[in-house]
Amino acid sequence: MPDPAVYRPAPGTIPESPGVYKFRDPKGRVIYVGKAKSLRQRLNSYFADIAALHPRTRQMVTSAGSVEWTVVSTEVEALQLEYNWIKEFDPRFNVRYRDDKSYPFLAVTVGEEYPRLQVMRGAHRKGVRYFGPYAHAWAIRETLDLLLRVFPARTCSAGVFRRSAQIGRPCLLGYIGKCSAPCVGRVSAQEHREIVEGFCDFMAGKADPLIRRLEKQMTAAAADLDFERAARLRDDLSAVRRAVEKQAVVFGDGTDADVIGIAADELLASVQLFHVRDGRVRGERGWIVDVDADVDADGNDRDGLPLLVENFLLQFYGDLAADGDAGGPTSSVPREILVPVLPSQDAGTHDEMVDWLSALRGSRVSLRVAQRGDKRALAETVARNAQEALTRHRLKRAGDLTARSAALSELGETLGMDVAPLRIECIDISHVQGTDVVASLVVFEDGLAKRSDYRRFAIRDKPGDDVASIAEVVRRRFTHQARAEAGERAEADSTPAPTPTPTPAGSGVPAGIDPTTGRVRRFAYPPQLLVVDGGAPQVNAAATVLSELGIVDITVCGLAKRLEEVWLPFQADPVIFPRTSEALYLLQRLRDEAHRFAITYHRAKRSKSMTVSALDNVPGLGEVRRKALVRHFGSVAALRRADVEQILQVPGVGRRTAEAVVAALAGSGGAGTDTVISS
The missing domain is CATH 1.10.150.20 (5' to 3' exonuclease, C-terminal subdomain)
Structure with a gap:
């Protein structure tokens, strides 16, 4: 564990100007990013009395190997630079506000010639206007189905749209009056865009003018004895009113605001956000995050709640600006943001945060704490939601964490490992009588699937031979790892250890680290346990390849399907886990996930070859x-x-x-x- 005194900057070398600083670990990875009005006071506080720091802060400074900083002219610039570095390096000691689930949005592709209405998830894209988020996708589809009577805009995919244009016939929605059928020229591109703009105005909260217009048109049609048109307008009016009733009214004055509630303890914090547009709750979001590690200029830990609010505002609204938001009603920065406490007890920091948010919006933003009335009542409701979410997370995490910890500990002890396998990789082969042979590699970390690290392989040598296929996948997976480790050993043997100094990204960082960003590349870390789907022959083949590559610190085992036996390399008898074993259940889930991933790839490849x-x-x-x-x-x-x-x-x-x-x-x-x- 590095000693903070080793990499502490020399006295007088740290400027007193405002700026942003980075802590790096001994391998060059950025592990924390912070900002300060006075870099000298803030950085010196990290080294004054390590024992008095918060445990998370103490862990950060003892994990670091160097510190570096960048001077800026104003705190607004420091806010922007801090956000950019957090987004670029993803430091593990910084709070990252990632949604605890993928929220569905009602999206309008305003950047297309014929905009489309659809349900979308994931990161926001340029040229798309978003409404939501909604708790359930069916709620969006219900609302959209009601409004298509009044706003018959396009909802079909690009392929369906082109096909209808080529054959000269609209789809079913065009025949039943829920699409204006621009694909066949029933309306022009300009007329269709006017329909879409009316839909966006309604979703943005401008429902009352539409309702008054429909009522006026219905009355006029009835007076003209055009009862069929009056009936259609009546049905349209009913659909609009039902859509409006689905949104709860909280303010009668048409307020546009984001209301933030936070519940926190020493380790975790729950953040809830209600989007209020035109006085109605249009959507909500929730996050569960670790409490941040930071200290004030006196060396004491900064007050947790103001710091959480500051980090949330910086990352949430900064991400919206970076996404190139097209101005959706619940995505853009609103006129008013209600927070449980101000971002900092220092009025200067609060004013600069307001200036930064106002620059993102393009007009003045009010950032304040609700004191009385309906806004105070809604803020308390959001805070209660945050507290309930934190309680649910604690209960869920306690149950899951206990079972996973027991499974990993049992697995390590039974297989004779020194430590519990925190990262496990599993390989499976899939084919039909030796044709279209593929393999999958799935990854579990802390007993949970890590889908971003999944890999699939098309087998090149000896297709149909499962043992040879396992050996090929293991060789392809670990060849680069073996080369990287050999290079690090050779460098360590030939080069004396340098004196720790602040090291910019890209200069002498070890293998496995991206030289431009300082972030860890995927598969830079080997697993502690490698599982193969099969018995003794498959396990022996995998162990032989690892031995040839000089890798000796990875445990290999195989899970045979027939009796759920666990095989170790070159052992005459298998290891038998109890049927109720949590470790066996974990291995079964790992094997089943590898099988699912392999057979999905095999079917796709076979389907392509049969087309x-x-x-x-x-x-x-x-x-x-x-x-x-x-x-x-x-x-x-x-x-x-x-x-x-x-x-x-x-x-x-x-x-x-x-x-x-x-x-x-x-x-x-x-x-x-x-x-x-x-x-």
Whole structure:
């Protein structure tokens, strides 16, 4: 464990100016980013009395190997630089506000010529306007189904839209009046955009003008004895009112605000956010995060709640600006933000946070604590939601963590490992009688699946031989690891240890670290346990490859399906776990996940190889131009009706190829599979 006194900057070298600082570990990874009005006072506080620091702060400074800083002219610049570095380096001692689930949004692709209404999840994209988030996707679809009567905008995919335009017939929604069918020219692009803009205005809270307009039109139609139109307007009005009733009214004055509630203890914090637009709750979000590690200028830990509020405002609204938000009603910075406490007891920090938020919005933002009335009541409701979410998380985590810890401990003890296997990788092979042979590699960390590290392999050598396939995957997985470790050992043997100094990213960082960002590359860390799906032959093959590569610190085992036996390398008898063992259940989940991932890849590969089109045998026609032809005409059937001159309009297709296509399709006579090749 590094001693903070070793890398402490020399007295007088730290400037007193405002700035942003980074702590790096001995391998060059950024582990913490912070900002300060006075860099000298803040950084000196980390080294004054280590024993008096918060345990998380003490762990951070003892894990670090160097500290560096950047001077800025104002605290607003420091806020922006701190946000950029947190987003770039993802330091493990900084709080990162990631949603505890993927929230569905109602999205409008305003950047397209014919905007589309759809349900979307994940990161926000440019050219898309978002409404929500909603707790459930079915709630969005219910609301959208009601409003399509009044705003018959496009909801179909790009492929359906192009196909309808090519055949000259709209989809079902166009026939039943829930789409204005711009694909077949019933409305122009401008008229369709006006429909979409009306929908966006309604979702943005401007429902009252629409309701008054529909009431006026319905009365006028009834007065003109046009009862059919009056009935349609009545139904439209009813649909609008039902959609409005789904949104709870909390303020009668049309307030636009974000209300934040936080509940925290010494280790965890729960953050809840209610989006209020036009006086109605339009959506909510929740996060569970670790309490941050930071200290004030006097060396004491900073007050947790103001710091949590400051970090949340910085990251949440900074992410929205970075996403290029198109101005959705619950995504952009609102006019008013209600917080449980101000970001800092220091008025200067509060004013600079307000200036930064105002710059993001483009107009003045009010950041304050609700003191009385309806806003105080709603803030208390949001705080209660945060407290209940924290309680639920504690109960859930306690149960899950206990079971996972018991499983990992039992697994390590039974397999004779020195420590519990915190990272486990599992390999499975999938094929049908030796064809389309593939393999999967899945990763569990702390007993939970880490899907971002999953990998799949197409087997190259000896397809159909499961033992050889296992050996190939193990060799491909660990070859780079072995080279990296050998390089580090050679460098350590030939180079004396340098004196710890602040080391910028990219200069002398070890293997496994990205030299430009300082972040750990995936698979930079080997697993403690490697599991293969199979018995003694498969386990022996994997162990032999690891031995050839010089890797001796990874335990290998195999799980045989027949009796759920666990095999160790070159052992005559298997290890038998009790049927009620948590360790056995963990291995079964790992093996089943590897099997699922492998068979999904195998089916996709087999389906691709079995897909046959009448264009496959056309001489001189490759995959790129084959896709271009089908994309241009919509299907092989439509291509069969085209002549040579029409085919020549496809970019990249010459006359000889066009004549070959016409001849091939005429010769097939409609036989075979007219498969639409997706792009």
